[in-house]
Amino acid sequence: MASEKGVTLLDVWVSPFGQRARIALAEKGVDYEYKEENLADKSPLLLKYNPIHKKIPVLIHDGKSVCESLFMVQYIDEVWSDKHPILPSDPYARAQARFWADFVDKKVYESGTKLWKLKGEGQEEAKKEMIESLKLLEAELGEKKYFGGETFGFVDIAFVPFTSWFYTFETSADFKVEEVAPKLVAWTKRCMERESVAKTLYDPLKVYEFVGILKKRFGIE
Structure with a gap:
């Protein structure tokens, strides 16, 4: 090591x-x-x-x-390669994992930021982008336990921190993640059973309060 x-x-x-x-x-x-x-x-x-x-x-x-x-x-x-491999060993699977992790950054993060920063048509467009992105991620997850199958890995680590922001996204744009992507909510619960995730992620309400402070700072509300 x-x-x-x-x-x-x-x-x-x-x-x-x-x-x-x-x-x-x-x-x-x-x-x-x-x-x-x-x-x-x-x-x-x-x-x-x-x-x-x-x-x-x-x-x-x-x-x-x-x-x-x-x-x-x-x-x-x-x-630290001797414990819990995060990226798949297979080159194709590794490339796919990197693709979906990048997708999270380009789609979930960017549209999520617009959801709480924008109003009106801009927010509606961001809401459509978010819902489409969540559905695509749900389709990629499918019936698997984690995005990498039975192993908690790269895409899970890339995406799961944003689940603490779901409440903020939902409240800002009036939709429910569980209604548009129920398998992702079930996946979130499985991830939260892992000590590494449970000890790292914060209460969604605390995140929402933080975003409220940002909105005041930026003059959004």
Whole structure:
């Protein structure tokens, strides 16, 4: 096993991207130091280790940084390869997993952000995009326990943090995830039975309160 010396995660509690890294580290049993960032007053450590984007999350391992959450999860999987494989070993299955993880970023995250930021036609369009995305993800899940089959893996880790935001999406745009994609809700419950997920994700109501603060800050409400 690679050295765990100097494993630090720079993050913000509510970030679904940082939560990906936290879940992956927990699945691997890696001890690490967690540093909560104040994005209104970014720490010298954050500016040093992510000078390009100056964003969280940032994984620091033995003085070297890895940025962007999906790259981070892949790095964690490769470095601590002796426990709980996250990405499939089969090249095609691995490519498919990366595709759907990227889909989550491009579709779920982007349309979800529009749901609570926009009103009127813009929000309605985002709602249609979200519902379509959830249905496509549900079709990909099918009857499997997890997206990778019996193994909790890359797509699960990429997507499950956003389930804490479902209540915010639903309340903002007046729809129910369970009505449009019931299998995803059942999958969420299975994921929450895992200690790595249950200890990482926050109460949806707390996330909703946080979004309310953001709305006031941006002058949305």
